[in-house]
Amino acid sequence: MSQxxxxxVFIGGYGRSGSTLLDRMLGQxxxxxxxxxxxxxxxxxxxxxxxxxxGEPFKKCAFWREVVERAFGAFESxxxxxxxxxxxxxxxxxxxxxxxxxxxxxxxYQMAFSEYAEILSRLYKGIRDVSxxxxxIDSTKDPSYGFILSAMQDVxxxxxxxxxxxxxxxxxxxxxxxRPEIHWKEEYMPRYSPLKSAWEWGLMNGLVQLxxxxxxxxxxxxxxxxVVSQPREALSRLLAGLGxxxxxxxxxxxxxxxxxxxxxxxxxxxxxxxxxxxxxxxTEWRHKMSTPHRVIVSALTWPLLLKYGYFGK
Numbered sequence: 001m002s003q004x005x006x007x008x009v010f011i012g013g014y015g016r017s018g019s020t021l022l023d024r025m026l027g028q029x030x031x032x033x034x035x036x037x038x039x040x041x042x043x044x045x046x047x048x049x050x051x052x053x054x055g056e057p058f059k060k061c062a063f064w065r066e067v068v069e070r071a072f073g074a075f076e077s078x079x080x081x082x083x084x085x086x087x088x089x090x091x092x093x094x095x096x097x098x099x100x101x102x103x104x105x106x107x108x109y110q111m112a113f114s115e116y117a118e119i120l121s122r123l124y125k126g127i128r129d130v131s132x133x134x135x136x137i138d139s140t141k142d143p144s145y146g147f148i149l150s151a152m153q154d155v156x157x158x159x160x161x162x163x164x165x166x167x168x169x170x171x172x173x174x175x176x177x178x179r180p181e182i183h184w185k186e187e188y189m190p191r192y193s194p195l196k197s198a199w200e201w202g203l204m205n206g207l208v209q210l211x212x213x214x215x216x217x218x219x220x221x222x223x224x225x226x227v228v229s230q231p232r233e234a235l236s237r238l239l240a241g242l243g244x245x246x247x248x249x250x251x252x253x254x255x256x257x258x259x260x261x262x263x264x265x266x267x268x269x270x271x272x273x274x275x276x277x278x279x280x281x282x283t284e285w286r287h288k289m290s291t292p293h294r295v296i297v298s299a300l301t302w303p304l305l306l307k308y309g310y311f312g313k
Contacts, residue, residue, distance in 0.1 A: 005156040006124045009242065010146050011139040012208035014201045016172040017164035018224040020268035021279065023139035025227075025235055027262050028251045029244070033133035036264030036271060039091070039140040041123070042083050045265045046075070050181040053264035053271040057183070063130065063263040071126030086116040091144050096207065099147040100214060117152045124155065135242070139267060143207035150214055157215055158242055161208045164224035165310045166301040167294055170197040171285035180269050194293040198300040205304055223308065228279045231257060255279050 009026065011019045020036070027034025036053060044050045045058040052061040059065070059075060072078050089112045098105045105113065127136050140146070150157045173192040212219030220241035226234045232252045239247050251258040256276050264271040298305065305311040
């Protein structure tokens with residue numbers, strides 16, 4: 001099993017689009033394991049020992065301790081400063097052309113990429129072997145990281161492109177949300193202006209779409225609004241795109257979803273919830289978002305709003 005390619009379901013898109021919810025919904029399906037936004041594991045988990053989705057600090061979590069032992073031998077065996085340096089030197093938006101076209105890579109970039117990819121490969125294989133799952137769900141979202149995964153020889157990448165109405169996203173980025181994983185102090189998620197979130201929404205979604213073009217047959221577009229209004233139907237269509245037919249979705253009852261404890265390393269605070277939760281469309285932005293903000297976001301994002309079926313709604 002360890003010689004086979006690791007199957008990674010990468011949820012790509014922009015923040016505040018429901019990726020953590022979708023990640024965890026997929027994680028309830030047999031053969032799938034939910035790990036959250038794995039791109040941040042080096043800083044937030046190895047470095048700061050933030051809480052795992054199970055509620056334990058990362059280094060005390062039995063699941064991650066076994067993964068790290070399989071992948072690296074021990075926590076102390078990971079040269080964290082080196083891994084962080086490699087990440088900074090290969091995982092940035094400006095390096096996407098080099099990731100798409102190996103002939104553009106300098107010798108220095110290729111060496112750094114190969115070393116970083118080998119470390120990531122060990123991590124993903126450790127997760128697969130410990131969980132016994134066929135698919136690893138990574139809800140990192142950032143397209144540059146998706147391109148890194150697509151360039152790794154021992155990863156079979158499947159992209160789930162999750163989109164949400166840009167106006168709802170812009171409104172959400174202005175909300176104040178606490179980060180419970182930072183358990184030693186009170187800290188909140190960043191808040192973005194409508195202008196910033198609109199610009200980044202278009203950029204991120206455009207790049208994830210580009211990533212999908214590079215792996216034909218392994219790209220699926222999913223709308224957040226469909227996931228929360230018809231979770232069973234949306235998940236069935238998504239799984240069909242991954243080649244999974246007749247999945248057991250008994251954990252979904254209308255809009256009530258039963259979530260088990262997952263070992264996610266980063267994401268929305270919903271990753272700490274378990275048991276039965278109700279999912280429903282969040283449409284507060286429709287009557288509380290100011291007209292100037294709505295106009296700005298619509299004007300900046302209308303081509304993709306039209307493409308994804310939102311414009312005029």
